Amino acid sequence: MTFVKKLKHEAYKKIQYLSFAQHNKAGTSGLITRLTGDMDSIQNGVNLTLRLLLRSPFVVFGACFMAFRVDPVSAGVFIGAVPLLSIVIFGIMLITIPRNRKIREAVGSALLTTRESITGSRVLRAFGREQAQVEEFGVKNGVLTRLQERTGRISALLNPLTCMIVNTAVAVLIWLGAKRVDAGIISCGAVVALYSYMSQILVELVKLANLIITLTKSFACAGRVADLLDTQPEEKPAPAGDRDTGAFIEFDNVSFAYSSAGEPMLKNISFTVRKGEKIGIIGATGSGKSTLVDLLAGFYNPVEGRIYIEGRDIFSCTDEELAHRIAFVEQKPAIFKGTVKSNLALGKEDAGEEDIRAALGAAQALDFVNEKENGINSVTEQGGRNFSGGQRQRLAVARALVKDADILILDDASSALDYLTDSEMRKAVSALDYSAVFIVSQRTGSILDCDKIILLEDGRASIGTHAELLENNEEYRQIHLSQFEEEGEAV
Numbered sequence: 001m002t003f004v005k006k007l008k009h010e011a012y013k014k015i016q017y018l019s020f021a022q023h024n025k026a027g028t029s030g031l032i033t034r035l036t037g038d039m040d041s042i043q044n045g046v047n048l049t050l051r052l053l054l055r056s057p058f059v060v061f062g063a064c065f066m067a068f069r070v071d072p073v074s075a076g077v078f079i080g081a082v083p084l085l086s087i088v089i090f091g092i093m094l095i096t097i098p099r100n101r102k103i104r105e106a107v108g109s110a111l112l113t114t115r116e117s118i119t120g121s122r123v124l125r126a127f128g129r130e131q132a133q134v135e136e137f138g139v140k141n142g143v144l145t146r147l148q149e150r151t152g153r154i155s156a157l158l159n160p161l162t163c164m165i166v167n168t169a170v171a172v173l174i175w176l177g178a179k180r181v182d183a184g185i186i187s188c189g190a191v192v193a194l195y196s197y198m199s200q201i202l203v204e205l206v207k208l209a210n211l212i213i214t215l216t217k218s219f220a221c222a223g224r225v226a227d228l229l230d231t232q233p234e235e236k237p238a239p240a241g242d243r244d245t246g247a248f249i250e251f252d253n254v255s256f257a258y259s260s261a262g263e264p265m266l267k268n269i270s271f272t273v274r275k276g277e278k279i280g281i282i283g284a285t286g287s288g289k290s291t292l293v294d295l296l297a298g299f300y301n302p303v304e305g306r307i308y309i310e311g312r313d314i315f316s317c318t319d320e321e322l323a324h325r326i327a328f329v330e331q332k333p334a335i336f337k338g339t340v341k342s343n344l345a346l347g348k349e350d351a352g353e354e355d356i357r358a359a360l361g362a363a364q365a366l367d368f369v370n371e372k373e374n375g376i377n378s379v380t381e382q383g384g385r386n387f388s389g390g391q392r393q394r395l396a397v398a399r400a401l402v403k404d405a406d407i408l409i410l411d412d413a414s415s416a417l418d419y420l421t422d423s424e425m426r427k428a429v430s431a432l433d434y435s436a437v438f439i440v441s442q443r444t445g446s447i448l449d450c451d452k453i454i455l456l457e458d459g460r461a462s463i464g465t466h467a468e469l470l471e472n473n474e475e476y477r478q479i480h481l482s483q484f485e486e487e488g489e490a491v
Contacts, residue, residue, distance in 0.1 A: 004043040011035055011228055019234035020299045021259060029112035034228055037107060038221035045218025052211050056204040063197040070190050074176050081169035085205055088161045092154060093212050099151040100220035106144040113137045158209040166202040173198055239316035240306050247272035248435055254305035256291060265291050267459040278430065278437040280447025282479065283456035289440045290331060292456070293409045298322040327405035329413040333396030335384030340369055341376045343395060347403035359401040362428040364421050365394035389416040397425065406435040414446060422446055444480040
């Protein structure tokens with residue numbers, strides 16, 4: 001248990017330092033399976049190894065040695081039986097190890113479907129897809145069951161084959177011993193002793209056979225955990241030299257493509273941000289808005305081009321330096337189990353009550369927090385289930401504001417807010433002293449007052465103010481007109 005405790009700690013520590021790209025490749029369900037089911041299987045394997053594997057071989061070889069001392073000729077039966085038993089045991093072991101690895105992968109696939117069904121239960125019910133999801137799980141569960149049955153049939157051969165070999169050896173031993181007793185070479189007691197040694201071997205080999213079944217599963221799980229532990233954190237490319245262009249932030253011909261995608265998500269993006277400017281980012285769904293700010297935060301490495309902060313290539317910055325300078329609010333805010341105060345303290349551990357209340361006020365969250373019985377000490381459930389979507393977003397914004405960083409990134413952080421609350425929050429944020437603010441939004445109304453607006457289309461960027469894009473860019477004009485006409489407002 002101590003061994004697995006340390007192993008879990010190392011695996012969890014490794015996960016914390018994997019890049020987002022490596023997280024995406026491994027998958028959430030795969031990582032959870034490694035830390036839970038795989039670890040349990042490894043623990044069982046280590047437990048049985050210490051209890052049985054270190055004892056059974058000594059008993060088997062000890063019995064063989066004593067049999068040779070009683071009668072070397074009759075003990076020749078042991079020489080024939082033990083290699084046959086070894087072939088059966090290790091042969092089945094070699095066949096089942098890769099099959100057990102496939103079983104663990106199938107478990108991960110079934111777990112993924114289960115996790116999606118639970119987290120997306122509202123969506124499934126809204127679209128009446130319950131039966132389709134049941135059928136999908138049935139298919140994956142069926143694949144898992146078939147793999148387990150086929151592997152189980154092979155593993156089930158272990159006990160009967162070992163018993164057949166040992167019992168055949170016992171029959172030969174008794175027959176041979178009877179002939180040697182009749183010839184006066186050995187006594188009846190010697191035959192009984194040889195039979196006892198063979199019985200000891202049988203008992204230990206039955207235990208060993210059952211142990212091998214467990215060990216094959218443990219080896220498969222250990223291989224999956226070893227793959228995780230052997231994964232090296234993604235290295236950043238060699239940094240370029242510093243450059244002074246007078247810009248606070250500069251994107252220089254930045255391109256990016258996800259590993260699973262054929263086409264680049266972003267192509268040759270170049271722009272500069274001066275100190276104190278506010279940048280709006282807009283575009284169609286899937287145009288790369290979030291990806292652009294993810295690159296600035298260092299979550300992914302661009303495949304081409306460079307990003308500079310105050311003339312310094314971000315590849316020369318450590319993760320800690322970037323995390324210290326950038327406050328990030330993601331599309332789907334993560335609220336952790338604890339209290340409002342503990343969630344906001346993630347941004348700044350030594351934040352005082354005044355800092356927290358000021359951040360909540362700027363994020364338009366102070367009113368609903370004060371309505372709670374315990375105020376900032378109110379309990380937050382896992383995922384913030386006891387708060388609405390808009391409240392979770394405002395708490396996430398407050399957490400970023402508490403951090404007091406140089407750069408603030410709001411990645412569609414007001415999508416669940418009404419226009420009035422969104423406007424009030426933007427005014428409060430604008431009054432704060434940030435070196436740069438990036439606002440990713442689907443609404444042109446949320447970025448009207450930005451110093452620059454970046455419109456992403458097919459991986460390319462069109463840059464200008466609201467008035468310039470409205471006049472010169474048809475795509476931006478259509479987005480703006482559609483939104484304001486829907487609200488019945490004048491353009």
